[in-house]
Amino acid sequence: MTEYEKIYQFENLYRAYKMAARCKRTKTEVIEFELNLAENLWKLHDELEGRRYQTPPYHHFMIYDPKKREIQALSFRGRVVQHSLCDNVLKPYFENRLIYDCAACRENKGTHFAMRRLNGFLQEFYKANGTKGYFLKCDVRKYFDSIDHEALKYLLRRFPDKEVLAFLYQIIDSYNADTGKGLPMGNQSSQWFALYYLDKVDRLIKEKYKIKYYTRYMDDLILLHEDKEHLKACLAEIREFAAQTLKLELNEKTQIFPVSEGVDYLGWRFYLTDTGKVIRRLRTSNKRRFKRRLRAFKEKYRSGEMDFEAIKRSLASYDGHLKHGHTWKLKAKIYEIFVLTKAPKGETTDITGEKPAVE
Numbered sequence: 001m002t003e004y005e006k007i008y009q010f011e012n013l014y015r016a017y018k019m020a021a022r023c024k025r026t027k028t029e030v031i032e033f034e035l036n037l038a039e040n041l042w043k044l045h046d047e048l049e050g051r052r053y054q055t056p057p058y059h060h061f062m063i064y065d066p067k068k069r070e071i072q073a074l075s076f077r078g079r080v081v082q083h084s085l086c087d088n089v090l091k092p093y094f095e096n097r098l099i100y101d102c103a104a105c106r107e108n109k110g111t112h113f114a115m116r117r118l119n120g121f122l123q124e125f126y127k128a129n130g131t132k133g134y135f136l137k138c139d140v141r142k143y144f145d146s147i148d149h150e151a152l153k154y155l156l157r158r159f160p161d162k163e164v165l166a167f168l169y170q171i172i173d174s175y176n177a178d179t180g181k182g183l184p185m186g187n188q189s190s191q192w193f194a195l196y197y198l199d200k201v202d203r204l205i206k207e208k209y210k211i212k213y214y215t216r217y218m219d220d221l222i223l224l225h226e227d228k229e230h231l232k233a234c235l236a237e238i239r240e241f242a243a244q245t246l247k248l249e250l251n252e253k254t255q256i257f258p259v260s261e262g263v264d265y266l267g268w269r270f271y272l273t274d275t276g277k278v279i280r281r282l283r284t285s286n287k288r289r290f291k292r293r294l295r296a297f298k299e300k301y302r303s304g305e306m307d308f309e310a311i312k313r314s315l316a317s318y319d320g321h322l323k324h325g326h327t328w329k330l331k332a333k334i335y336e337i338f339v340l341t342k343a344p345k346g347e348t349t350d351i352t353g354e355k356p357a358v359e
Contacts, residue, residue, distance in 0.1 A: 003161035006088040007081070008048035013041050016083035020076060029076040044081060051163075053081065055174035058184050072175065073186030082188040089164055090192045098195060099202045104218040105191040111266050112324060114217045118265055119278050121213035121224055125259070126276040129226045133259045136231040138221035138238060140198075141251035144190065147197055148247040149173065149180040155196065181247075194218060197246065201238055209234045215265075222265055231256050268325055280325035287330065290318065294338055301340045308340065 006012055017037070024030050033040050047053040058072040074082065095106065103114040125133060140146065149172050159165040171189055176182045183190040198219065205211045205223060211234065213224035225231050235256065242248040257263075263270040267286050271279040282290070297314065300306040322331060 002163065003089050004163035004167065007084050007164070007167075008045045009088075010041065010045055012084050012088050013044055013080065016080045016087060017041060019083045019087065020079045024076075027076070033076050033080075040077070041080075044077065048081070055171050058175065058186070069185070071186050072184035074184075079188070085167070086188045086192060089161075090189060093159070094192050094196055098199060099206060101215045102195060102199070102202055103216065104195055105188075106195070111217065114215055115266055115268065115280070115324065117215045118222060118263065118270055119280075121215065122259075122263070122270060122272050122278050123276060125213055125224050125226075126272055131260045131272050131274060133224060133226040134228045134231055134256050135259055135263050136221075136223040136225075136235055136256050137253060137264065138223075138235070139251050139253040140219040140242070141249045143219040143248070144185050144194060145182045146248050147181070147183050147194065149176075151246055152183075152193055152197060155200075156193075200245070201241060204237060204241060205234060208237075217266055220265065222263060224259065224263075228256060282322070282325055282327055282330060291334065293318075294334065298338070298340060302342065304342075311340070 001009070017033075021030050021034070025034075044053070056075055056078045058074060060070055060072055063069050063071055073079075091107075098106070101114075101117055103109040103111075103117075152172060153169055156165065156168055159168065168189070171187070172183070172193070175184045175187075183193055195218065198216065198221075201221075202214075202216060205214050205221075209230065211223045211225060215222050223231060223234065225234075235254070239250055239254075242250060259272055262272075262281075264283060267283050268280045269283055271281065273279060293314075297306065297311050301308065301311060319331075
């Protein structure tokens with residue numbers, strides 16, 4: 001079986017449908033697809049087998065958390081194909097080529113993996129250098145919007161199955177073909193393309209500059225080294241390679257800082273203490289966002305827009321995130337004044353819901 005044939009094998013399409021439908025079974029387009037599930041999957045199979053499948057148009061919507069961003073997404077039918085392509089072809093191919101410390105959409109290599117790696121690197125760095133050293137933080141300006149189609153195709157040119165390669169080129173050109181720039185953020189394939197796009201930067205850092213303590217989460221790069229001049233030389237070459245070969249520009253967040261100031265990474269600031277302990281504090285902007293969300297919960301509860309159980313579910317997800325840092329004092333301070341009040345009856349309840357009171 002060729003790599004391309006794996007995409008349209010019926011068993012793979014069925015597994016892809018189940019993955020695409022996960023947590024979305026109540027969506028109208030998913031229900032409609034499931035009404036004639038076998039027929040729809042066989043139709044996809046026949047189109048892919050006959051090389052007639054074309055990536056459908058994208059629909060656009062905005063998200064506002066953690067920041068305002070436009071998402072470009074495919075229909076459910078298109079997402080099934082994306083899952084089959086990525087799970088059966090792209091994932092095995094890229095996993096064997098990406099460095100260990102490249103994190104994001106890889107299995108068991110999400111944000112918590114990247115945070116643990118940086119934590120460990122800081123501890124190892126302390127044993128060799130104490131708190132005297134520097135870190136280089138690199139961030140790409142509008143990364144997904146800036147990825148160059150021709151540069152990406154050139155990086156993918158050695159893909160062993162030429163039919164899959166042609167299919168990948170068609171997916172790349174299905175978005176912003178007029179400008180030749182950008183990847184749709186809602187595509188699963190875009191996540192893999194974006195990870196691989198900076199692979200040569202990873203190689204430059206690890207193989208030429210021998211940076212032992214290095215981690216990358218998509219386009220967010222952290223390099224630790226005791227020599228500031230070494231990091232300056234590395235940054236100069238990264239900047240030149242990104243501009244000349246990848247057509248990317250590093251943004252104003254790209255700077256070299258003393259390790260003693262704390263490392264800003266994935267919404268947290270990692271502080272290395274004089275004893276070698278690593279303290280994780282929530283980034284100031286994330287604290288403000290958390291407080292704004294709590295104020296919004298209070299207003300929605302007061303107006304009846306949200307009930308107490310819905311708020312508890314939302315807060316549980318926040319608690320799950322906060323437990324990965326040193327946030328006990330932060331939570332105690334914020335939750336101490338978090339009181340929900342029902343406007344009509346003047347009912348109040350604390351966050352646990354155990355001791356309701358009447359004003």
